Amino acid sequence: MAIAFLFPGQGSQDVGMGRDLAQTYPVAREVFEEVDAALSQNLSQIMWEGPKETLTLTENAQPALMAVSMAVMRVLEREYGFSLKDKVKFVAGHSLGEYSALAAAQAFTLADAARLLKLRGQAMQAAVPVGKGAMTALLGVGMDVAQKVAEAAAQGEVCQVANDNEPTQVVLSGEKSALDRVPDVGKEFGVRRAVPLPVSAPFHCSLMQPAADAMAEALANVTVSTPVVPVIANVLAAPISDPEEIKKRLVEQVTGTVRWRECVTYMTANGVTDVYEIGAGKVLAGLAKRIEKSLNATSIGAPADVEAAISQLNS
Structure with a gap:
């Protein structure tokens, strides 16, 4: 059995996401507190209480989804002793989820990932006038x-x-x-x-070039470490580990195609049998099964999901 961890993208957000994790696990609550502090914003309150229109704003949804994914990761690692490096062959994320994957693989700090995604959301929204x-x-x-x-x-x-x-x-x-x-x-x-x-905007096309330029500038000022697990890049559908290439591909990703079908096919062709969607929603688990019917696909976003999956993950 070879495992890949997948991290969801925009559209998986919903009011209340992550709240049960924070109530059940102090280490999860710390993640949301760290993200709030990094952004100087009470994002967790928006996540848990809404309104939905505010959560759905791109600049809020992107760091919020990353925060839930990282809360799950922290619970797995600190509460249950799970080792990503030892147990997982690849990580991958859909669009903004690639930042979550990189944070999970220790290429980004939690605070840097939150700030980058806040900026990414703002820059993507500003790149094209509303309605165009x-x-x-x-x-x-x-x-x-x-x-x-x-x-x-x-x-x-x-x-x-x-x-x-x-x-x-x-x-x-x-x-x-x-x-x-x-x-x-x-x-x-x-x-x-x-x-x-x-x-709210036409993501992943050439109209997003102003946002790509903004991300290039922001990423130039952020330390990226070598991930402990190879990250399957959206724009390549292949693994990357070099910090400078990671920055380059994240910039390309803003205007480029998210090659998700090929990402999953690559992982399956390289031995992955089980995928776990880490964070809010169940979109990627569903896509994985439609791409490769042989895959076992599980979503982990709530305390009950963690408890159901941990024995298999740690086996």
Whole structure:
């Protein structure tokens, strides 16, 4: 049995996430306190009490999701003696989750990860005026068809593949006027459904270049350590460990495609049999099973999940 840990991205947030961890485990509560202090913000109160609209703001959702993932990690490691270095072959995270994965693998400090994600959220939101960008999920088709749809819908505007999530779900991102053409264009290519996503900005496309520039500047001033476990980079679908390459790939990730399907396929091809989604929600566990049916996929986000999984993790 070989294990990979996966860390969720935006969309998995919900009011109340992490509260039961904080109430059950003092070490989890410390994580939320550290993140609040790093941001000079009572983010944990927003996480636990809402309102949902405030939590969903990109600049709040990104560090909040990382905080829940790291609270789970701290419980596993300090309460139950789990060793990521000894037990896990790869870590990977979806979009912002790549920062969670890097923090879990000790490449980033918790405080640096929180501050970087706060800035990332602010920069992504500021990169494109509200209403100018959009994202749409294509259902029932894979990457090859999605690229053709994007090219046909673009008509000189930005329309790119943002997320290759699983064999029948690909997300496009770009200018709203181009994305508005996607449902009709998609019919010509066999798209079953084209679903506009309720997002505040067109992530992972060239319109995000101002945010990529902001992250390049921020990452240049942060110490990145060699991760204790290889991190599968979103933009490569391959492992990286060199600190300078980590910075480079995180900058590329802002405008680049999240190659999640290929990330999971790479891990499976290299011996991974069991994946654990660490943090809020169950999105990545579901995607993993649709990408590779042979995988055992488990979500760990609450105290009961920790207790159910720890004996297997420590075996």
